[in-house]
Amino acid sequence: MSRIVIRGIPFLTRLRAAKGGAKELLERDRARAQKFLAGKSHHSFLSAKAKGARSTGTDSSIDVTDSGVTYTMQVGVGTPATDYTLLIDTGSSNTWVGADLPYNPTSSSQDTGNSIYVSYGSGTMFGEEYTDTVTLGSTLVIQNQGIGVASYAEGFEGVDGILGVGPVDLTQGTVSNTTDVPTVTDNLYAQGTISSNLLGISYAPSPTANVANGELTFGGTDSTKYTGTLNTVPLTTTSPASSYWGINQSVSYGASQTILNTTAGIVDTGTTLLLLATEAFQAYQEATGAVQDSTTGLLTITSQQYANLQSLYFNIGGVTYDFTPNAQIWPRNLNSILGGNEGQIYLIVSDLGSSFGSGLDFINGFGWIQRFYTAFDTGNKQLGLATTEYTNADTN
The missing domain is CATH 2.40.70.10 (Acid Proteases)
Structure with a gap:
């Protein structure tokens, strides 16, 4: 299959009143920017070991859903799958769950025995790294996808975790005893499910909250959207x-x-x-x-x-x-x-x-x-x- 489109209800723009309003949103965005400016290795598993896994350092405890506008989608993990609401993030590359809905190991779950630590500037997670079957939409299945399982997460109220679709190098140093963790797009391509290692994103402005108006296309682009x-x-x-x-x-x-x-x-x-x-x-x-x-x-x-x-x-x-x-x-x-x-x-x-x-x-x-x-x-x-x-x- 050359490309697979994910559209409709599982893919939502999330808008809810922020506790701190726009000032909280600004704080989150600028904290995230400072993390980017520090470079990809600034917040990693190795730095977590140095300061203690549960310490958030200078990270702000910010509600990434309530503070403004985000896109989320339903992602199935396990066999049978449990659906998690994950924030779609091109600025990070680890996919993980457990911030809200707990992870339930199934027959396809494998605990790697390795620890994961990821900081986003506006939030932090720490836990164990698993591999598991991941389902995007209703038919797009990824085998042996690296999945972080949070034992501690701060700054992610309203979502269950992150679907990381940034460059794979961003995963370096985030998981112990591991060079890097292929992203969901990397694995779709490596497993022959899509013909190109490419992700097309269509978002749309809306004056209405919580609407299904976005689309992800794995392995290609959707010419009807541009x-x-x-x-x-x-x-x-x-x-x-x-x-x-x-x-x-x-x-x-x-x-x-x-x-x-x-x-x-x-x-x-x-x-x-x-x-x-x-x-x-x-x-x-x-x-x-x-x-x-x-x-x-x-x-x-x-x-x-x-x-x-x-x-x-x-x-x-x-x-x-x-x-x-x-x-x-x-x-x-x-x-x-x-x-x-x-x-x-x-x-x-x-x-x-x-x-x-x-x-x-x-x-x-x-x-x-x-x-x-x-x-x-x-x-x-x-x-x-x-x-x-x-x-x-x-x-x-």
Whole structure:
């Protein structure tokens, strides 16, 4: 089979009121960014041994579901399978369960005897590494998939764990006595279930909470989910962005004002906002006239400023992608998720928290991916991008 599509009810966008509102969301996204900036080996099993498995160090205890917007899907583990709600994460590569619903070993479960420790900046898990049968959707079965089983997890309320679909190198150092742990996509390809080591992701903006509006395509792309050409760009060689799904891009506000010169950063489903290096964020704030809202911590603009808001133009691999004014704002019908005021206009562009030149100067997060079809192509070490019917949508 060349490709397998996972769509519909098992694949949801999760939106629920955050305990700490948008400030909690910002804290989570920036903690995650700092973890990325530290590099892939900064938080590993080896560092866990040094500081004690249950210590979270500088990690924040953040609710990754309640703090904003995430995508989850139902993943079956075991024979017969138990269904777990897992967060889809391109910024990490370990798949694990047990944060909420306990793991139940079955006839296909094998305890490797090895320990697993993974930190996300915004959360931490520790436990035992198993191999087991994993089922994606109703028919896509993976044999002997490495699965972490959490004995301790902090920062993952509302989900059972993570479906890690980042580069496999991110698993290095996370499991004792193990070089790396092939991802679900790696194993699907190695076992001959899919013909290409590639994952296509289609997200869509929505003013409604908890809707089934996303799609994963393992082994290919779904041309019905994008418009025009799927453009490809090689992954960046600049560290630390090169450890993740990193690319080079520049960003302009309007047709003529460059706010971020060509530099490296990442595309990440696990980050909600669009984060820019501090200098670029400050230039954006000045250009828009936005002010920081004391309640949410986000930038906010008036209705008149929104009427004058210009597109952000992303130049990636010589192709320009138009991130429209509507794409730059939080869905106004969902302001309660932020702890914000009804009808107020909040911007999703925020400060990465580090200066230009760090080797990771932007994160194109969830809000950005909702507007552009994205293909994470491990086999060819490239990223594919295309416009969709939602690129110019006014849903927000």
